[in-house]
Amino acid sequence: MFREQIRPAIMIFIVLTVITGGVYPLIVTGMAQVFFHKQANGSLICPGGGQCVGSTLIGQNFDDPKYFWGRLSATTPAYNASASSGSNLGPSNPALAASVKARILVLKAVDPGNQALVPVDLVTASASGLDPHLSLAGVNYQLARVAGLRKLPEAAVRQVVGRNMSGRFLGLLGEPVVNVLKVNLALDGLKPASQP
Amino acid sequence: MNWNNIIQITVFLVVLILAVKPLGTFMACIYEGRPIGLNVWLGPFERWIYQACGVRSGTGMTWKEYAVALMLFNILGIMVVYAIQRLQAFLPLNPVGMGAVSPASSFNTAVSFATNTNWQGYGGESTMSYLTQMLALTVQNFVSAATGMAVLVALIRGFVQKQTKTLGNFWVDLVRTTLYILVPLSMVLAIVLVSQGTPQAFCASALTTLVQPMKDGAGKPVTEQVIALGPVASQLAIKQLGTNGGGFFNANSAHPYENPTPLANFLEMLSILLIPAALCYTFGFMVKDRRQGWALLAAMLVIFIPCLLWSVQSEQQANHVLAHLGVDQAASAFQPGGNMEGKEARFGIASSSIWSVATAAASNGSVNSMHDSYLPLGGMIPMWLIQLGEVIFGGVGSGLYGLIAFVIVAVFIAGLMIGRTPEYLGKKIEVYEMKMASLVALIPHIFILMPAALAVLMPSGKAGILNPGAHGFSEILYAFTSAAGNNGSAFAGLSANTPFYNIALGLGMFFCRFWLIIPMLAIAGSLSAKKIVPGGVGTLPTHTPLFVVFLAMVILIVGALTFFPALALGPIVEQLILNGV
Numbered sequence: 005m006f007r008e009q010i011r012p013a014i015m016i017f018i019v020l021t022v023i024t025g026g027v028y029p030l031i032v033t034g035m036a037q038v039f040f041h042k043q044a045n046g047s048l049i050c051p052g053g054g055q056c057v058g059s060t061l062i063g064q065n066f067d068d069p070k071y072f073w074g075r076l077s078a079t080t081p082a083y084n085a086s087a088s089s090g091s092n093l094g095p096s097n098p099a100l101a102a103s104v105k106a107r108i109l110v111l112k113a114v115d116p117g118n119q120a121l122v123p124v125d126l127v128t129a130s131a132s133g134l135d136p137h138l139s140l141a142g143v144n145y146q147l148a149r150v151a152g153l154r155k156l157p158e159a160a161v162r163q164v165v166g167r168n169m170s171g172r173f174l175g176l177l178g179e180p181v182v183n184v185l186k187v188n189l190a191l192d193g194l195k196p197a198s199q200p
Numbered sequence: 201m202n203w204n205n206i207i208q209i210t211v212f213l214v215v216l217i218l219a220v221k222p223l224g225t226f227m228a229c230i231y232e233g234r235p236i237g238l239n240v241w242l243g244p245f246e247r248w249i250y251q252a253c254g255v256r257s258g259t260g261m262t263w264k265e266y267a268v269a270l271m272l273f274n275i276l277g278i279m280v281v282y283a284i285q286r287l288q289a290f291l292p293l294n295p296v297g298m299g300a301v302s303p304a305s306s307f308n309t310a311v312s313f314a315t316n317t318n319w320q321g322y323g324g325e326s327t328m329s330y331l332t333q334m335l336a337l338t339v340q341n342f343v344s345a346a347t348g349m350a351v352l353v354a355l356i357r358g359f360v361q362k363q364t365k366t367l368g369n370f371w372v373d374l375v376r377t378t379l380y381i382l383v384p385l386s387m388v389l390a391i392v393l394v395s396q397g398t399p400q401a402f403c404a405s406a407l408t409t410l411v412q413p414m415k416d417g418a419g420k421p422v423t424e425q426v427i428a429l430g431p432v433a434s435q436l437a438i439k440q441l442g443t444n445g446g447g448f449f450n451a452n453s454a455h456p457y458e459n460p461t462p463l464a465n466f467l468e469m470l471s472i473l474l475i476p477a478a479l480c481y482t483f484g485f486m487v488k489d490r491r492q493g494w495a496l497l498a499a500m501l502v503i504f505i506p507c508l509l510w511s512v513q514s515e516q517q518a519n520h521v522l523a524h525l526g527v528d529q530a531a532s533a534f535q536p537g538g539n540m541e542g543k544e545a546r547f548g549i550a551s552s553s554i555w556s557v558a559t560a561a562a563s564n565g566s567v568n569s570m571h572d573s574y575l576p577l578g579g580m581i582p583m584w585l586i587q588l589g590e591v592i593f594g595g596v597g598s599g600l601y602g603l604i605a606f607v608i609v610a611v612f613i614a615g616l617m618i619g620r621t622p623e624y625l626g627k628k629i630e631v632y633e634m635k636m637a638s639l640v641a642l643i644p645h646i647f648i649l650m651p652a653a654l655a656v657l658m659p660s661g662k663a664g665i666l667n668p669g670a671h672g673f674s675e676i677l678y679a680f681t682s683a684a685g686n687n688g689s690a691f692a693g694l695s696a697n698t699p700f701y702n703i704a705l706g707l708g709m710f711f712c713r714f715w716l717i718i719p720m721l722a723i724a725g726s727l728s729a730k731k732i733v734p735g736g737v738g739t740l741p742t743h744t745p746l747f748v749v750f751l752a753m754v755i756l757i758v759g760a761l762t763f764f765p766a767l768a769l770g771p772i773v774e775q776l777i778l779n780g781v
Contacts, residue, residue, distance in 0.1 A: 005264065005265055005268055006268055006272075009265070009268055009269045009272055010272065011253070011254045012253050012254055012255045012269070012371050013269065013272040013273045013276055014276065015252065015253035015254060015255075016249075016253050016255065016273065016371050016374065016375065017273060017276050017277065017280070017343075019249055019252070019253060019375075020339065020342065020343055020374075020375070020378055021280075021335060021339045023378065023379070023383065024338060024339050024341075024342040024343070024378060024382075024383065024438075025334050025335040025336075025338050025339040026334075026335070028338075028383055028386065028387065028434060029334050029338060029400075029431050029434035029435075031387065032387060032390045032391065032394075032400055032431075032433060032434040032437075033400050033401070033402065033431060033434070035391055035394075036390075036391065036394040036400035036401075036433060037400070037401070039391070039394075039395075040391075040394045040395050043394055043395060043396070043397045043398070043399070044394050044399055044400045044401055044433075045399060045401050045403070045406075045429070046399045046401070046406050046427055046429050046457070047397050047460075048406055048408065048427075049408075055408075055409055056406065056407075056408040056409070057408055057409050057410075057411055058408050058410070058411060058425060059406070059408070059427055060397075061397050061456040061457060061460050062425070062427055062456060062457075063456075064410055064411055064412070064425065065410075065412070065414045066411075066412050067412075067414065068412050071411075071412055075545065080416070080417060081414065081415075081416035081417060081422055082414065083425065084425075084426075085405075085425050085426060085427040085428060086325055086326060086405060086426045086427070086428045087323060087325065087326050087450065088323075088325065088449050088450045088451035088454075088455050089323070089450055089451060090451065090454065090542045090570035090572075090573065090692070091541065091542065091570070091573065092542065092570055092572040092573060092666055092667075092691070092692050092693030093541060093542075093572075093573055093666075093667065093693070094572060094573060094666075094667035094671035094674075094693070094774075095519050095521070095539065095541070095573065095574070095575050095576065095671075095774075095778060096521070096576070096667070096669060096670075096671055096774055096777060096778050097666075097667045097668065097671065098668075100521070100522075100541060100573075101521045101522065101525065104522055104525055104527060105525055108525060108526060108527070120528075121526055121527065121528035122526060122527055122528060123527075123528050123534075123535050124522070124527050124528060124529045124535070124537060124538070124539075124540045125535060125536075125540045125545050127522075127527055128540045128541040128542075128543075129541060129542065130454070130542075130543070130544050130545065131451060131454030131542045131543055131544050131552075131567070131568065131569045131570045132449075132451035132454040132455045132456060132544060133451065134451070134455065134456055135456065135544050135545055135546075136456055137544070137545040137546050138545055139534060139535035139536065139545055139548075140533075140534040140535065141528065141532065141534035141535035142535065142545075144534060170461075170546075172204075172462060173461065173462040173463045173466065176204075176207055176208065176211055177208060177211070177462040177463065177465070177466050177551065178461070178462020178463075178465060178466075178546050178547060178548065178551050179462075179535075179536050179545065179546060179547065179548035179551070181545045181546050185411065188411055188412075189411060192411070
């Protein structure tokens with residue numbers, strides 16, 4: 005009973021390994037590279053075909069006040085795209101409250117006039133540490149600061165934000181978000197108005 | 201709870217239920233060998249496999265032979281996965297140059313993937329070469345799922361056949377499941393995911409220049425971002441469909457490459473429950489009474505839907521501690537609000553909470569948000585769903601055979617009430633079946649509570665805790681719950697990549713997989729040898745709403761009573777403390 009199953013066990017294991025570990029991923033890779041070349045290679049942003057400046061799906065760390073800031077990242081260093089991770093801080097952990105408090109202080113320091121409550125996703129860490137997006141509330145909170153420092157009319161910044169926003173799928177699934185990296189890249193491409 | 205939350209829950213449930221009948225019928229035809237497109241077209245190839253491998257496909261196996269074949273195949277799998285991890289530095293397809301994985305971690309991962317748990321003590325993108333991900337891990341994603349489904353099919357044959365000794369051929373069930381069900385579905389899902397942005401490439405990591413240079417923790421300037429890539433989509437598809445859950449990346453399905461858009465998220469979430477739900481219909485189809493299949497699905501939904509509502513409602517609440525600091529946590533048109541720590545902006549509250557419930561119910565274990573950062577009662581739901589025995593959907597195959605063990609317990613209790621020998625689908629349920637079903641229901645409890653109690657007493661157990669207080673206990677309880685339920689999700693703050701946890705959790709996964717499979721096969725063998733008794737006026741009908749509710753209550757009482765004391769020490773006390781702030 006035992007011995008007669010040894011040969012089938014080894015042979016079936018080899019055949020299924022070839023099918024599921026070799027043929028299957030290779031067919032998927034072939035089709036992906038042909039039909040969705042950009043996505044299959046990481047949705048990289050390479051202006052003019054030159055040096056790539058990031059991926060539309062992978063966030064970057066921004067702490068210069070003239071840029072929009074994204075989610076907090078728990079990776080080391082922040083937004084480390086080779087070692088994704090969340091903070092895993094529990095809701096009752098004093099370290100969570102301390103990290104939120106510190107973030108609020110920094111946000112207030114670069115924008116002292118802003119009296120609004122700070123939107124929650126701007127002061128909390130994302131699950132992946134690489135979240136490229138921010139809620140509309142998080143963007144609106146920073147809009148006056150970014151426009152002011154760049155000497156751009158708020159309406160112009162708002163337009164850039166609108167162009168890099170994605171809504172819910174079919175208006176139903178997920179959440180409306182703004183891609184922080186794309187907005188910042190687009191802002192860098194804008195010329196400031198000659199006179200504020 | 202706002203309108204969009206309710207809409208997202210409804211759309212998810214409706215699409216899931218609509219898919220049950222077509223996929224369930226398809227799978228039943230595959231297992232019964234009826235011609236249905238794919239198996240006609242690939243039939244010659246299937247027969248060639250049997251010939252080349254020395255499988256006598258026409259010969260049935262007794263339950264003991266079936267169990268021996270299954271164990272041989274799975275232990276071989278564990279050994280190969282272990283060996284590949286230890287040797288990956290010398291093997292090809294390792295562009296980033298990953299070194300050998302440690303012995304304890306390799307053991308844990310090998311058992312984890314072979315038992316369909318896919319608990320991950322390691323970080324994918326920083327540990328495993330592409331070869332390991334494909335040839336070791338992706339393969340086990342397929343065959344561990346196929347193993348679970350094979351056991352279920354053998355059990356169904358036990359109900360359908362009369363006075364027969366054999367349960368079918370394990371190799372045939374394994375090959376058919378992989379070839380006709382898992383590979384085709386995965387291929388379609390993988391391509392759709394690539395279209396959404398999931399990478400599928402063999403090049404090394406991408407190197408990009410940061411838009412704004414930054415400083416790392418030590419004050420050194422950082423100007424570049426190294427973006428890990430790889431053959432992600434192919435592994436991701438089967439990870440979801442086979443209720444595996446082991447991610448390519450450390451952040452699992454929260455990683456924007458694994459789960460790029462709300463549409464990708466929806467399809468992945470659907471894939472988690474798709475096969476376990478459809479198998480209910482397959483069951484009804486094969487026992488020639490579809491109402492029986494629908495009744496089992498209904499019993500699952502009776503527990504699943506309240507958990508969904510509870511979880512979304514709980515996570516939509518504000519964390520009182522943060523409210524005091526001037527944080528806006530209210531839902532509005534501009535933000536999802538709620539508890540956003542450890543959640544991704546594109547998923548918000550609803551898509552994250554629904555996922556956490558689905559992944560826990562289905563023994564999948566992939567996460568698109570960090571369960572450790574959930575509010576206490578929100579994080580309790582996944583933990584409790586696993587503790588119920590992974591029978592609310594559960595793993596592919598394993599969920600339904602586990603539920604059938606509970607059905608046996610339920611008809612037995614009902615039989616005691618009226619003083620009649622219980623029967624299910626015309627088969628008398630006697631002492632032997634009842635003993636085996638009790639093993640299936642109770643073994644996971646032992647492997648959750650005893651090691652968790654040991655771990656909180658031992659320095660090497662306590663060393664792994666990240667969050668202080670009651671939450672730290674929850675982290676340990678969740679780890680052993682996840683291993684025993686073959687789930688694989690975690691309160692990931694726990695540093696579990698240590699020899700203690702790697703070995704303790706590895707043993708838990710192993711025994712709670714195979715010590716349940718063997719009694720289930722024994723039940724199948726025993727039932728198969730029995731006559732079919734036609735139902736009479738005294739027979740308890742098992743397709744009625746009454747029986748559905750009764751079955752759900754049996755599951756709840758067994759699960760809830762066992763774990764309430766432990767949960768009271770973890771999430772429940774933490775919520776009370778938070779409310780007091």
